Amino acid sequence: MDIYRLTLIVETLNASYLGPDYPQPKEFREISIKDLDQVAKTSFPLCMCHLFDKLREDHHLKHGGRMQLGLFLKVVLINL
Known part of the structure; x- marks a missing residue:
């Protein structure tokens, strides 16, 4: 694959997803x-809940x- 074709693929990645958009509800952002x-x-x-609980306990x-x-x-x- 030459560099020109690779450049075109990388430049169009942001527009290639055609699925639904799932924005996070506002209360989770804050x-x-x-x-x-x-x-x-x-x-x-x-797993993270367990680690967080252990940190709070001990x-x-x-x-x-x-x-x-x-x-x-x-x-x-x-990422908020």
Whole structure:
């Protein structure tokens, strides 16, 4: 594949999705840190909910758990 064809594909990627648009409801976009406990109970995946509960109980997570929960929270809070 030559560079011209590859450039055309990359430039048209944003217009190639023809499916329905699923915007998030406005109340989910305005999550603050003080609302994190409630959001964790209702919206986190089970694995992240478990890590979050353990952090609240013990005030400690092992390195792997800290990394997983930290990266998850980073994505959640940045994408709002």
